[in-house]
Amino acid sequence: MKGSGLVRYVKPTASDEVFNRTVGFFTRIGLPLAGSRVLAVRGRSSGEWRTTPVNPLRVGGERYLVAPRGEAQWVRNLRVAGTGELRHGRR
Numbered sequence: 775m776k777g778s779g780l781v782r783y784v785k786p787t788a789s790d791e792v793f794n795r796t797v798g799f800f801t802r803i804g805l806p807l808a809g810s811r812v813l814a815v816r817g818r819s820s821g822e823w824r825t826t827p828v829n830p831l832r833v834g835g836e837r838y839l840v841a842p843r844g845e846a847q848w849v850r851n852l853r854v855a856g857t858g859e860l861r862h863g864r865r
Contacts, residue, residue, distance in 0.1 A: 782844040798827040804863030813839065815851045815858035824851060830860065 786794065801810045813828045826848045830837040837860075841849045852858050 783846060784843045786843065794827055798825070801827055802861075802863070806862060812861040813848055813852075813858055814861055815848060816855045818851050818854035824848065825861075828860075 797807050797810050798812060800807055801812050808829060810827050810829050812825050814823050814825045816822065817824050824847070826846075828839055828848075831840055832838075839852075
C-alpha cells in the first residue's frame, strides 16, 4: 500500500456482515442495490474463487474499486491475482 506505509483494516460489525450478505444476495440474483456488483477473485493461497459485494465508483469515465475498511481480504487477493471479475446477476 502506498502512502503512509500504515496498513489498516477495520473489521465489519455483525450488522455490517448481515448487510453485506443481503446486498450480495440481491446482486447475485440480478437485483443490484445502488449499482452494486459482485467481485470474484481467486484466493491467494487456495486459488479458489472468492466473492464479495462491491460498489464500483465511476470517476471521469473510469471505474474504481475502493475498500472503505482498508486492507480487506479481497484487496489482498486481488493484488496477488492481478485480475478479477465484476459480476452483475448471473453474468
